[in-house]
Amino acid sequence: QSVLTQPPSASGTPGQRVTISCSGRSSNIGSNPVHWYQQLPGTAPKLLIYTNNQRPSGVPDRFSGSKSGTSASLAISGLQSEDEADYYCAAWDDSLNGRVFGTGTKVTVL
Amino acid sequence: EVQLVESGGGLVQPGGSLKLSCAASGFTFSGSAIHWVRQASGKGLEWVARIRSKANRYATTYAASVKGRFTISRDDSKNTAYLQMNSLKTEDTAVYYCTSYDYDDSGAFDYWGQGTLVTVSS
Numbered sequence: 001q002s003v004l005t006q007p008p009s010a011s012g013t014p015g016q017r018v019t020i021s022c023s024g025r026s027s028n029i030g031s032n033p034v035h036w037y038q039q040l041p042g043t044a045p046k047l048l049i050y051t052n053n054q055r056p057s058g059v060p061d062r063f064s065g066s067k068s069g070t071s072a073s074l075a076i077s078g079l080q081s082e083d084e085a086d087y088y089c090a091a092w093d094d095s096l097n098g099r100v101f102g103t104g105t106k107v108t109v110l
Numbered sequence: 111e112v113q114l115v116e117s118g119g120g121l122v123q124p125g126g127s128l129k130l131s132c133a134a135s136g137f138t139f140s141g142s143a144i145h146w147v148r149q150a151s152g153k154g155l156e157w158v159a160r161i162r163s164k165a166n167r168y169a170t171t172y173a174a175s176v177k178g179r180f181t182i183s184r185d186d187s188k189n190t191a192y193l194q195m196n197s198l199k200t201e202d203t204a205v206y207y208c209t210s211y212d213y214d215d216s217g218a219f220d221y222w223g224q225g226t227l228v229t230v231s232s
Contacts (some may be wrong), residue, residue, distance in 0.1 A: 001158075002154055011158075013178055024164070033213070035213070035220075039155075044207055044222035044223065044224060045212070045222060045226060046222075047218065047220035050213045050218045050220065051213050051218070054213075054218065056217075056218055056220070057217075059208075082168065088154065088155055089214065090155075096173075096174070097171045098157055098160070098171055098172070099147075099157040099160070100143065100157065101147075101154060101155040102154070103154055104154040110129060
């Protein structure tokens with residue numbers, strides 16, 4: 001029942017830049033901030049980006065976020081092997097009156 | 111150290127009930143909204159429910175998939191939140207996470223528990 005659409009997979013070699021898109025609608029991304037999570041296998045999600053483009057302390061500046069209209073994106077520059085994980089976008093949806101997550105993107109480091 | 115510790119998961123038959131608990135420590139539980147999020151094996155994250163703080167009248171909201179079957183509640187005296195799950199279906203099988211977050215101009219907090227597994231099967 002994911003409301004936000006992400007590509008199922010993305011990949012790159014070490015050092016490359018990878019971008020993940022997140023597409024929503026006016027009731028969610030269009031009117032509320034977007035947040036991004038990283039989930040390693042068997043662990044709880046970890047906040048990577050909040051309020052569109054803010055990094056929590058401890059998150060490397062290789063990770064950056066942006067938002068435009070009803071879409072958002074996460075960029076990973078200088079890809080590293082430890083970046084191999086699942087990534088999810090999230091936003092509040094005013095119509096559903098609940099939080100919605102993206103479909104998830106698995107990032108593979110080749 | 112912030113901790114959110116879920117408990118109460120297990121195996122239950124379709125149509126049965128289960129009550130999950132989320133014990134919090136290390137942050138101002140009473141002033142924070144609490145959410146439950148679930149994840150079926152190999153699948154994505156699905157938001158389940160939220161309860162706000164006393165200042166926001168303990169307002170609750172639910173995902174359409176659980177509305178009318180699940181009830182979220184909290185006991186601020188025990189720093190604990192709950193998820194009562196009734197009329198369980200096989201599609202409710204998932205790891206259930208308790209989480210609390212807030213983002214403002216001064217920064218962000220975003221806490222998750224380790225999750226508790228709920229299996230609905232005959």
